[in-house]
Amino acid sequence: MSSVKNTYKDTLLLIADILSFENPHHDLKQKIVSTQIDWEQFVTVASDHLVLTTSYCRLKSKELLQYLPKDLEVYLKEITLINRNRNLTLIKDIKLIATIFNTHNINHVFLKGSAFLIGNYYKDVGERMIGDIDILIEENKILKAYDLLLNQGYSKLPSGLKSTFFDHKHLDRLTLNEGLCAIELHKYVLNKPFDKLLLSSVILDEKQFIDTIAIPGPNHLYTHNILNFQINDKAHYYSKISMRSVYDTLILLKAFPKLLKTSHHKYLNSYLSLHSIFLKEFNTIKLDLSKIKRFETRLKSSKLNSFHKKKLEIYALLNVIPSRLNLYFTNKNYRSAIHKERGRIFKELKSNFLKN
Template sequence: MKNTGSINTTMLLPLNNHYALLALMLSPALDNITINTLRSAIHNNHIIWVNLLQQAGVQRCTPLLFVRLNQYRLWSELPAPIQQIIQAAYQKNLQRNAVLQTELSALLAAFQHSGIESLLLKGAATFCDNLYGDPGARVMGDLDILVHPNDVEKCKKILTSQGYIVIPDPGMTFDGLATDMRHHQIPAYRHPTTKVIIETTSLLSTQDRLLLNTAHALLPKREFIRGEIALLQLAEFSLLITERSEEISWNGWANVAQLNHLETAFMTYLLMSHELMSIAWPLAWPVPTGRLLPVFLLLS
């Protein structure tokens, strides 16, 4: 094992900010310097794992943490008890995702048999495009399926025929906010044994997928105003930037922000990806600071 004790991890890592430290460890694009700095911090017991794992649990990112620690060959540095906790969370999510994928495949086949066109987005879309490169990496809160509004009643019948039941969810009712109008909802459905959630939502290209990720992370429950940006969403945003950069129009992304008066929120989200996850700055404009942010708002 290399001697990494000479690296001053206190100066280079946000060791006292477990949200920021977890964000860094979830990044899909760390350089060797950062990886070695993390290795030194782990090797020298500078990370308070209880706090970090608590944050990972809150953010629903423990399985992704497992994947990233292995990706960067840091796994062997962890204390055995910490390995057991993280790996157990990953294995449970891997098994759960396998069940979700099986259920999803059956539903899509039933839709197709009935002549219903259906498409996937958000977490469900990763079953098809393998965005994470690991079937257990992403925690799925639900499965999002796009169907035409005219097919909603057919979908209800199919879901019911396959053993799903309606769960009344007052939180899905409209409350007059523009952010709630981004898609039409039907009541949630649950299969009694697998607890799969199904809802209708919007079709996304990679460009629109990035936009929905941004809006979903910032707006539905006023996350931006509350300062409660989910690392599950930020990690996927950063992964899309890293893996699908050639399919993203940042001018288009910025124009949507401007049209909806969300420039500050959108730019803050992109800055978080850049600053917390070390994602290369993708825009032609300089990285904004307090002085440069108004310039971005004008350019957008």
């Protein structure tokens, strides 16, 4: 592969051009054949953003695979095949779970990547890398749903302090015979105190069915995709971008263009503003230009970006310490759990705050 060094922004722009539905194929071809590209960095960044298989499928769709280095094409083809087979197995798991819940009248809806798969939004089943199978359950049925899966042979994965001592958006994760992925049964879709921004009851009331499998309607799928990243993944706080998340957004906008509109919702506007740096699809609406300028400044300096992130991590830690200390001194079980997991906790803190 090439010994050329591209900037992080250059690599993100290349990935965005590959994923985009508006960037002309000829322009992308010229960039690939005429520009010296650091393909090793491309693999690293695309992997970090979980879009290696997506990039392969989009390049295949645009008939541009032949212009990649041969070893890279072979590598991307192999991992896409593995991911395609994995997703086909996940679809079988989703259908089985849907049958169990439908049989027992459990009001539910599949979320995120599972919903996109079942909704046939992807041209190739292998496009999207999926972590867990996320399912929103009507709250008064969630314990019954959990027991049903346990009775079907699913087993509970070890839980952490957060799910044990704090009100978490989903129950402890489940897996089937050390299966391909975990199952998460959600009471609500956004972390508190933001859960009211997207009500579970409304998502359930307005769900749609693909055959007999329930998924959110397009509007809720779009909004949840963005807010999940902005709030649950703390992207708004840290001013992060995600090529996997934004590709799902592009997929929905391709099918439902009217979903894209100027929003005064700060989380939606922030998401669209930052991703507009890389994708033309969002330039038709009013964006937060000051946020874009600040983000572009940090993109030019890895040291400034690292300092900004570290500062925010420290602020976040300081903000949560008082409530944790109060619980530590008032809850014997929490003290015992902290003592038992002190090694893991200190290792995690060291990893987060003492790394270069």
